Amino acid sequence: MKLCYNQATTLENSNLVKDLEYCEKNGYDYIEIRTMDKLPEYLKDHTLDELKHFFQTNHIKPLALNALVFFNNRDEAGYKEIITEFKGMMETAKALNIPYVVAVPLVTEEKILKSEIKRSCVNVLTELSEIAKTYGVKVALEFIGHPQCTVNTFGQAYEIVEAVGRDNIGLVLDCFHFHAMGSNISDLEKADISKIFILHMDDTEDFPVSFLTDEDRVWPGHGAINLDQMLSILKEKGYSGAVSVELFRPEYYQLSAEEAIKTAKDTTVEVVSKHFTLETTK
Structure with missing residues (x-):
């Protein structure tokens, strides 16, 4: 298994x-590039060719563009925007040799029937599949x-x-x-492992189900999630994709970037290496 860093x-x-510099220094294999903010910020002073050159001359490689956001149950104008955005992401993926794009479902206060959510997701993902x-x-x-995400469980x-x-x-x-x-x-136990492309590694404080928010995330192994159970299932089923550490902890944003990146690696390796061999370089 290879180790990835998510810029969140x-x-x-x-x-x-800085993320690329410190991830390369600390032996990460991959990075998930945030397309909402970090990539546009980079392109203000750099080019895609410069980024391509960095990946060609260093160990770390791009795993995914993260993310195509709120792709389903949009009005006609919103749907057209999603398709246009995705086509642009495809050109970026081609330029940088990126194998995955992450797609995030709609988050809304509106109550939408699950049948309508499924219909929209299937239709849009089928079109994205053709383009991709x-x-x-x-x-x-x-x-x-x-609770307000239209697709909010694994099942x-x-x-x-x-x-x-x-x-x-x-x-x-x-x-x-x-x-x-x-x-x-049990849904994970029954799943076809080939359908799981990327594993996001994180942990959380022990708040009740449906009350948790991204800010409650903590270093892997420092929270309430039964990571060993999930990882043992993935190992048994033959998961061979990357593991990408993704946290949104406000207090971690007070650390230096290098300290956060190093700690994210150390805690992830400690948890994951109980079940998988991590092919880290350092």
């Missing part, structure tokens, strides 16, 4: 240049463990991916989101 972990105390296949890119649906997300039925459409399994809305561990 230093969202408020770093940038793409010409680029050799895969789309990873990330369910969000929050619901897996059902959508199964309905799409395309090899380039799969899932992000985020341990926090799995725990936060009480996803059923």
Whole structure:
């Protein structure tokens, strides 16, 4: 298993240049690049060619563009914006040789029937699949463990991916989101492991189900999630993708970027290495 860094972990105390420098120094294999903020910020003073050159001349490589946000149950104008944005992401993925794009479902106060959510997700993901296949890119649906997210459990997300039925459409399994809305561990036990493209590693304070927010995340192994149970299932089923550490902890944003990146690695390795061999370089 290879180790990846998600830029959310230093969202408020770093940038793409520093994240790449410190991730390379600390032996990460991959990085998930935030397209909402960190990549546009980088491109104000740099070019995609510069970023491509960095990846060509260093060990670390890009794993995913994160993320295509709120892709489902949009009005006509919103739907067209999503398709246009995704096509732009495909060009970026092609330029940087990025294998995955993460897609995040709509978060809304509006009550939408689950049947309508599924219908919309399946339709849009099927179209994204068609666009992505010409680029050799895969789309990873990330369910969000929050009551107001339209797709908020592993079982619901897996059902959508199964309905799409395309090899380039799969899932992000985020341990926090799995725990936060009480996803059923039996759904993970029954899942086709090839449908899980990326594993997000994190932990959380012990608040009740449906009350957790991203700010409650803590270093892996420092919280209430039964990570050993999840990792043992993934190991038994033959998961071979990357593990990407993703935290949104405000107090961690007070650390230096390098300290946060190093601690994120150390805590992730400590938890994951009980079950998988991590191919880290340092």
